Amino acid sequence: MASKVLVLNGPNLNLLGTREPDVYGNETLADIEVKSLERGDFLGLQVEFRQSNTEGQLVDWVQQAQENFDFLIVNAGAYTHTSVALLDAIKSCNIPVIEVHLSNIHQREEFRQHSYISKVALGTICGFGGYGYELALEAAAKILNK
Numbered sequence: 001m002a003s004k005v006l007v008l009n010g011p012n013l014n015l016l017g018t019r020e021p022d023v024y025g026n027e028t029l030a031d032i033e034v035k036s037l038e039r040g041d042f043l044g045l046q047v048e049f050r051q052s053n054t055e056g057q058l059v060d061w062v063q064q065a066q067e068n069f070d071f072l073i074v075n076a077g078a079y080t081h082t083s084v085a086l087l088d089a090i091k092s093c094n095i096p097v098i099e100v101h102l103s104n105i106h107q108r109e110e111f112r113q114h115s116y117i118s119k120v121a122l123g124t125i126c127g128f129g130g131y132g133y134e135l136a137l138e139a140a141a142k143i144l145n146k
C-alpha cells in the first residue's frame, strides 16, 4: 500500500500567485498542489494537501496526522517564526517532518531567519519556490523506503 504524506500550509499561502511574485514566484498554491500530487504518484506516495490561516487548525491537523499519515511536510508560513504551539505539536507527533519554505528565509528579514519548526523537523528545504515541495516528497520517499 502507498505511504501517505500530509502537506500542511499555513497563513496567507492561499494568496500565492496574486502578489509578491519576486519573493514567492507566480505559481498559485493550487498549481503547487497539482505538481505535488503528480510527484507523489510518481514516487508511489499518496499526497494530501491542506491550507489554513488558523494556528489552532494547523495544530489539530498535526496532532491527528499520525493516525492516518506516514510523513508530514509543513510550510507553516509566518507561524514558522512565532508558534511554540506548532513546535510542541510537531515534537509529540510520531511521524517524520520536513519543513519547506518557498523563499530562502535566511536571506530575508532577521525575524524570518529563526524557525521554531526547524528545532523539530528532520530537515528544511527553502529557497526553491514550489519545487521545494517536490524535493521534500523525494526526501520523504527515500526516508520511508529505507
Ligand code: CA2
Residues within 6 Å of the ligand: 011, 012, 013, 015, 016, 017, 018, 019, 020, 024, 075, 076, 077, 078, 079, 080, 100, 101, 102, 103, 104, 105, 112
Ligand atoms: O517562504 C515561505 O514559504 C514562507 O513560509 C512564506 C510566508 C512567510 O511568512 C514566511 O516567512 C516564509 C508567507 C506566505 C505569504 O505569501 C503571500 C503570497 C502572496 C501574497 C501575500 C502573501
